[in-house]
Structure formats: C-alpha cells, structure tokens
Amino acid sequence: MPKDFRATTLERAIGRQLAGWRNERELSLAEAGQRVGFSSAKLSTMENAVQPSAPVDIMALGYVYKVPTAEWQAVVLRAQHAEQARASAFHIAMNFDPAADFAELVFEATLLRVFTTDLVPTIFQLPGYTTAAMQTDNPVRTARTAMAREAWTARLGDKDPLTVQAVFPEAVLWQMVGGPRVTKAQLLHLIEVSEHPAVTVQVVPHGAGAYPAMGSPFTLLSFPHRQHNDVAYLETFLKSEYIEDPALTEQCRRRFEALQQLALDSDESLELIAEAASLADPANLAAIGAH
Template structure:
C-alpha cells in the first residue's frame, strides 16, 4: 500500500459494504478475521478504507460470510474497477484535461446544445462579460472561454457551420454581470447572434417554475462522423468532465428537448432579451 494512500469514494463504499456484511452476521473483527485468515487489523483497515480492498480479499469475505453470489460478485467488480483506476493514477497513464480540450471539440462539432443556469453561454459571451465573471476566478478559464467563443465565430463562414441551440432561465437576463454597460452590451450581442440562421436562443420564463435539469448546466456536442458519438460536457470551477456513454448523453438530449418545449419561442425570447436590455 502506498504511503500517501487516499481512498476514493468508491473504495470507501466498498469498505462500508464489507462492514455491513460482517455486522449482519454479528461477528467481531477478530472472529471474522479468524474465519477468513486475515488479522482483525487488516479487516478493520479494509472496512474503514484505510487500505485498498483487493478483489481476491473481497471474494474471500463473500465466500466466508456466505453472501449471495450475485451480491459478492458485484462488489468484487467494483473492487477490480477501483484497483484499475488507482493503477492508472499511480502510473500517470492518463493526463487529459477535458476543460482544456473542450474548445477543440467545439471546432469539430456540427451541433452545440447548451443549457446554462446562471450565465450567458460561453460561446456567446463578450470579453467584458467573461472578464467580469472570471475576475476573481482562474485566468486560465477566462482564456478557455475565449477559445470557445472563437471556435464558434470562426465557423460562421464554413460550408458546414456550427449550429448552436441555447436555453437558459430568464434570471440570466437580469443578473447584471460587470455593471449595466457591460451587461447591456452583452444582451445586445445576444440579440444580434440570435438572428443568425444557425443559432437558436430560447429563454425559460420564470413563470414556468421548476424545469428539467434545474441547477445542472450542460453542453451536448454532436459530430458529423458516424463513428463519433455525442459528448456531454459538464464543468464546475474545479474541473471539466466529458460524459460519453450513449445512455447518459441521450438523457441530456431528452432534457434539452424538454427544456426547449418549456421555453419561450425564439421570437418571444428575443423580445424578453430586448426588454431586459432596455431596462439597463
């Protein structure tokens, strides 16, 4: 076990499962350890995720505790996965940052579906708006937002331009980011880009109340090649993440469709944006 071992959430969940098995059989650490051939100390460390739980050890515990086969097999699979993830991390086999790569995918995509919850989508942000958002944040993210904006603008003249569909709640229009002047310029820019034939901007009115994916912004990218599946991109101020499993990206697509159905049409959305701009 490495000296700097830090258990992942998955490893901690495995430990709780092992402890639960033992508790169900009302065995002490010493009794359980004696049955399986472990020391009580080792078993305690496994249950508390102070050390990794090797798949073979999980298998042995499942057998000794007479856990139903499908149940212990499922935990063994989790332990195997946790072991693989840890080995990759220790070997530094993967060094890939989705947040840094995202602009590259935008360059390659043919369809961008964006749902934001508190900001104008990055693809349509003006530099002043971005700077105001990021002034107390990481400047590297500011540069990445600029790259995303550039990725869209440089595609406008393409034979196969990038189509962009965005949906966001009405509250985004009234959050005066960067002060009235910056926000007004941003709203006027949003009105301008919304009239482009490859752009759709829709606003979810506050009268709707709760709506799908509330509080969970995401971007869904579609690509021209059959071999390239849709990719969902999620980002917090900590990191970005790609979600590529077809079942999960389909969930994003379904929620986006539901959001568009709840939102105002593009014409009504444009009127609402104009109204917010006029208030500044």
C-alpha cells in the same frame, strides 16, 4: 477495427496530435505513409480517430517525423491508457484536460446544444462579461472561454456552420454581471448572434416554475462521423469532464428537448432579451432609482 468502435475524446485528441505532427512537416498523407510504411487510408483513419491508434504505430510516426522523444512518449502513454481503458470499459483520461480540449470539439461538432443556469452561454460571451463572471482571478478559465468563443466564431463563416441551440432561464438576463453597461452590451450581442440562421436562443420564463435539469448546466455536442458519439460537457469551478456513455448523453438530449418545449419560442425570447437590455441601460436604471 471493431465494427462498433466509438472513439473516446482522448483517442480523438491523439488523432489530432498525429495530424498536427504531419502538418507541421508539410507532408501529405501519401508522403507520410510512404515514409513510415502505412497506407494513406490507415494514416487517415488514425488521424481522424475512426480506428484506435496502436502505441507502436504512434512510436513509429514519432520516429519518422523526428518528434522530440519526450513528446511522442507522452502520446504513446495516452494511447496505452486509452487501450487499457477500452479493454476494461473504464475511461479516466490521464494527463487529459477536457476544459483545454473543449474548443477543439467545438471546431469538429455539427450541433451544439447548451443549457446554462447562471450566465450567458460561453460561446456567446463578450470578453468583458467573461472577465467579470470569472471575478478576474481565473486567467486560465478566462483564456479557455475565449478559445471556445473563437472556435465558434470561426465556424460562423463555414459552408455548413455549427448549429447552436441555446436555452437558459430568464434569471440570466437580469443578472448584472460586470455592471449595467457590460450587461447591456452582452444582451445586445446575444440579440445580434441570435439573428444568425444557425443559432437558436430560447429563454425559460420565470413563470415556468421548476424545469428539467434545473441547476445542472450542460453542453451536448454531436458530430458528423458515425464513429463519434455525442459528448456531454460539464464544467464547474473545480473541474471539467466529458460524459460519453450513450445512455447518459441520451438523458441530456431528452432533458434539452423538454427545456425547448417549456421555453419561449425564439421570437418571444428575443423580445424578452431586448426588454432586459433596455432596462439594463444605465440611464433607465438611474430613472428607476429616482422613483
């Protein structure tokens, strides 16, 4: 294994697939390794993507696990592509959709730093808010948002829960997504999740003026393994992508830290969120309209 090996997200997805095959057959690492002629250590490093998975080794696992031919061949093709991409230092993931994979990274991460510009961060969104934001015409994106939210919710009860640091501009609080009732429920939920010790929410106030990464939302994920670099996740209504170049993810980290310095602290942010939730109450809106 190269000393400086860093697994790409494609290689990590391949590792999860290999582990899934073994778990479906209820085999331990030792049992599976014995069947295929691998050591438990080698199989573990393949599943955890701490070394590249050779296409021939994936083929052997597919045969031993009696995986349908078309299924293991698809994974072999991905491994071949990953191998070629690594050799050429060029990575375009064939048949690999970052938006579909994102929830898996949420499960694996230790730290998630998210900056949004128009909406409450995905993992904090209530279903009604998500549906309204997607204009009900994008069921695939709605489902993927739900997967990311569920992945984060599942981590809340962990011994070492995922640490989440979120920053967004004040305009997010005043955007009536789905109407006053949906917006108020969402803001109250945001206050609730902010009380969790692993969650930090900060708001960039209107008065701050221009700020770093303005108009460019991103999510930056960090992981426990040395072989897994930070990954930045970017999403638009057209496509999603992972950024894995360390120089680029470092730019994301610096901008996020600058946003944190510029934003209100947690207590001040919660006060502002509570104020927005109060004003989003339909009764208050009606009273304001009457005057």
